Amino acid sequence: xxxxxxxxxxxxxxxxxxxxxxxxxxxxxxxxxxxxxxxxxxxxxxxxxxxxxxxxxxxxxxxxxxxxxxxxxxxxxxxxxxxxxxxxxxxxxxxxxxxxxxxxxxxxxxxxxxxxxxxxxxxxxxxxxxxxxxxxxxxxxxxxxxxxxxxxxxxxxxxxxxxxxxxxxxxxxxxxxxxxxxxxxxxxxxxxxxxxxxxxxxxxxxxxxxxxxxxxxxxxxxxxxxxxxxxxxxxxxxxxxxxxxxxxxxxxxxxxxxxxxxxxxxxxxxxxxxxxxxxxxxxxxxxxxxxxxxxxxxxxxxxxxxxxxxxxxxxxxxxxxxxxxxxxxxxxxxxxxxxxxxxxxxxxxxxxxxxxxxxxxxxxxxxxxxxxxxxxxxxxxxx
Numbered sequence: 001x002x003x004x005x006x007x008x009x010x011x012x013x014x015x016x017x018x019x020x021x022x023x024x025x026x027x028x029x030x031x032x033x034x035x036x037x038x039x040x041x042x043x044x045x046x047x048x049x050x051x052x053x054x055x056x057x058x059x060x061x062x063x064x065x066x067x068x069x070x071x072x073x074x075x076x077x078x079x080x081x082x083x084x085x086x087x088x089x090x091x092x093x094x095x096x097x098x099x100x101x102x103x104x105x106x107x108x109x110x111x112x113x114x115x116x117x118x119x120x121x122x123x124x125x126x127x128x129x130x131x132x133x134x135x136x137x138x139x140x141x142x143x144x145x146x147x148x149x150x151x152x153x154x155x156x157x158x159x160x161x162x163x164x165x166x167x168x169x170x171x172x173x174x175x176x177x178x179x180x181x182x183x184x185x186x187x188x189x190x191x192x193x194x195x196x197x198x199x200x201x202x203x204x205x206x207x208x209x210x211x212x213x214x215x216x217x218x219x220x221x222x223x224x225x226x227x228x229x230x231x232x233x234x235x236x237x238x239x240x241x242x243x244x245x246x247x248x249x250x251x252x253x254x255x256x257x258x259x260x261x262x263x264x265x266x267x268x269x270x271x272x273x274x275x276x277x278x279x280x281x282x283x284x285x286x287x288x289x290x291x292x293x294x295x296x297x298x299x300x301x302x303x304x305x306x307x308x309x310x311x312x313x314x315x316x317x318x319x320x321x322x323x324x325x326x327x328x329x330x331x332x333x334x335x336x337x338x339x340x341x342x343x344x345x346x347x348x349x350x351x352x353x354x355x356x357x358x359x360x361x362x363x364x365x366x367x368x369x370x371x372x373x374x375x376x377x378x379x380x381x382x383x
Contacts, residue, residue, distance in 0.1 A: 042216045046354025047363050048168050049073040050337050055358040056374055058131035060090045061146040063383045065157045070377050073360045074211045075168035082177045087119040088151040094173055100125040115176055122148045142383030155191050164204040164212035168219045174227040181230040193218055232290050242287035243296040246272050246315040252279040266304040266313040284329050294332030302343055312337040323351045341366050
């Protein structure tokens with residue numbers, strides 16, 4: 001297997017849309033034309049650490065982001081929400097029960113939304129012990145008692161090492177947080193993360209990751225059309241990506257049988273189909289018309305029956321013809337969420353420009369980087 005060389009491009013590229021015949025049947029066709037980076041210097045073959053290195057450490061916590069940074073990812077990915085007292089925090093779920101001990105600390109508020117807690121209350125929660133219980137083969141004593149992180153704390157990590165990764169930020173359930181796009185603009189501006197030049201630190205050394213030192217240091221992502229439009233207003237010069245979903249709140253889906261009693265959610269997702277090429281194109285049109293530099297479609301993980309992988313395998317929204325459509329519109333395709341070399345290979349052959357991954361060490365090795373000792377990195381930081 002010849003691995004693609006990772007590189008930077010600053011120019012728009014043209015690509016040819018696959019004929020609709022491919023959309024109607026030839027799913028293995030290779031996309032025609034180029035998959036150049038567009039509009040601003042976004043790294044091609046982008047390595048986007050999904051909630052940090054979240055296979056090896058609890059998602060969205062300090063060790064997950066430190067590990068991802070030191071491995072050499074291009075971007076630290078996070079989901080942005082706002083506390084009751086107005087602090088921006090990195091939390092994925094709308095509620096806290098899956099990966100904190102909220103039921104023990106605040107038993108009468110176990111199902112309450114993140115937005116109903118103050119930062120002080122969130123900082124009382126243990127955001128790491130759940131991981132040790134769920135994945136004992138990757139458990140570490142240092143994970144017990146980990147805290148939910150603020151955006152400021154994630155920025156500190158991005159700025160704090162030899163590598164300078166960028167930030168890939170999702171506005172999560174933005175309808176619950178009116179004005180969060182403006183709040184984010186103010187925070188990033190205050191921290192020196194907007195504009196062409198970094199203001200907060202010296203540039204990374206030669207040979208280190210330098211995405212955080214470039215105009216592409218921040219990428220905004222959202223599933224919400226309304227939030228994409230708001231981001232266009234508040235941060236017109238920051239690259240934006242529209243995330244794609246199939247079904248309710250997303251692209252129109254073709255009719256299908258309900259999920260079977262013995263059918264996993266991942267298997268159910270895998271058999272869902274887009275209603276038509278026109279339905280897919282309509283979301284690309286919205287993204288393009290609101291200045292997005294790319295789209296983020298979901299992927300089917302080949303091995304999606306594992307305890308971990310089943311959580312991150314969704315609908316197939318990256319068929320070759322779909323990627324061809326996006327490239328034809330001059331937009332990048334950053335695929336979520338892909339963890340295994342076989343899937344990296346399959347989707348790279350289709351022309352995907354970068355991956356969200358829980359396992360950045362696997363993706364970096366796929367791209368030809370030497371393997372690294374993750375245990376040693378975590379031990380160095382006291383985990």
